[in-house]
Amino acid sequence: LLGEYLIGNGQLTPEALAHALTRQLRKKLASLVNLAPETTYEFYADVNALSTWGGGQPIACHPLDAVLVCARGWHDRARVHATLGRIGRQALALHPDVDLSVLSLTDEEEATLAVMRVESPTLPLLFKSQVADEESIGSLVYTLAVTRQFAFAKGPPMGLGLATAASESFGDRVSALPISAIIEPSSSRARPTAAAERMVARHASTWRPPKAPPPEIEADIDVSVDIELETESPRAPSMSPSLSPSPSPSMSASADAEKRTTSTMALEAMTDFRLAETALQRSDLATAERFAARAAEADPTQIDHGALLLWIRAAKATSSAGTIDAIDGLTKLLRESPMNERALLYRGKLYKRAHKLREALRDFDAVITANPKHAEAASEARLLRSRKK
Numbered sequence: 001l002l003g004e005y006l007i008g009n010g011q012l013t014p015e016a017l018a019h020a021l022t023r024q025l026r027k028k029l030a031s032l033v034n035l036a037p038e039t040t041y042e043f044y045a046d047v048n049a050l051s052t053w054g055g056g057q058p059i060a061c062h063p064l065d066a067v068l069v070c071a072r073g074w075h076d077r078a079r080v081h082a083t084l085g086r087i088g089r090q091a092l093a094l095h096p097d098v099d100l101s102v103l104s105l106t107d108e109e110e111a112t113l114a115v116m117r118v119e120s121p122t123l124p125l126l127f128k129s130q131v132a133d134e135e136s137i138g139s140l141v142y143t144l145a146v147t148r149q150f151a152f153a154k155g156p157p158m159g160l161g162l163a164t165a166a167s168e169s170f171g172d173r174v175s176a177l178p179i180s181a182i183i184e185p186s187s188s189r190a191r192p193t194a195a196a197e198r199m200v201a202r203h204a205s206t207w208r209p210p211k212a213p214p215p216e217i218e219a220d221i222d223v224s225v226d227i228e229l230e231t232e233s234p235r236a237p238s239m240s241p242s243l244s245p246s247p248s249p250s251m252s253a254s255a256d257a258e259k260r261t262t263s264t265m266a267l268e269a270m271t272d273f274r275l276a277e278t279a280l281q282r283s284d285l286a287t288a289e290r291f292a293a294r295a296a297e298a299d300p301t302q303i304d305h306g307a308l309l310l311w312i313r314a315a316k317a318t319s320s321a322g323t324i325d326a327i328d329g330l331t332k333l334l335r336e337s338p339m340n341e342r343a344l345l346y347r348g349k350l351y352k353r354a355h356k357l358r359e360a361l362r363d364f365d366a367v368i369t370a371n372p373k374h375a376e377a378a379s380e381a382r383l384l385r386s387r388k389k
Contacts, residue, residue: 021059029066030073062102064159071139080142086266093120093151108132109140154264269299276308288312303333307343314350323350339370345377357384
């Protein structure tokens, strides 16, 4: 093996080889997320298909690190942005039990994590800090959100306890090297804030938030978060500090619980929505309808969720009445969001099924107007125009 040859000739240390193989494994995992949607996968429990890869020596790759690498390389940024849009008003405070020491972070990600530790900003404020570019920030926040590393998540952070298990399995040869030895720095990197630089110096990924802040500090934190989240609503006239009412602890706790519940439901709805899409791709309409209904109920503000549910029910319908009902339902959704691509595409296809070709072409053209690169709408429009000729 090339690695063994280089080590044997003194050109490479075992530690450097381990890190190179770990980086290679991460890149292989990241390539999976951009495969075609119709790609099928198989899982074999208790089978190590990599037992002979890398010379038969185990290669460490923590699951959280794999998720982050995949999020960085995922081409479908619309899905990342959709999830981020659901937590945009939440304070990005880390869960008290997080263990992010397993992550191989870039300098930009370390600085981003430092800002979150110091300020617990909302996502828009984090973008405005310019501590890193928006895609780097988005990939990190997305990873932390979907693996429940934030305080507003329902349940403990994912990946707890795996760091110790990995250390015992892989030994000291995978101890952390400086990230600059693995990932090349960007020449156009944004400068971190002074506070972020101080926190990076203390190793942002290994920091732990306090388990239980003192009551007086906790009340201040609740107030600051509430103020951050109310920027869109008009404020009451200001009062002097001596006359300002202090928030009730019970009201603050109730508001915090409500924010966490809303955010968690939105993330769970997104997961159900993707599961519905996957089931639909394999023509499992019953499963697809179940997940789509859960997504639409958990987050009714998302037009895509309702549109997918109507499309699945139309696919299950055995009469033209089902098609008409779905068209009516999509029309109602489009009154709320007239340029929603999914709803327009589905309604156009249902119009086509109902032999209302003029209406179908109108919807396909609307999709193309909103998104000139929409291949399916363009193909449907070409087909309808060729029929008219």
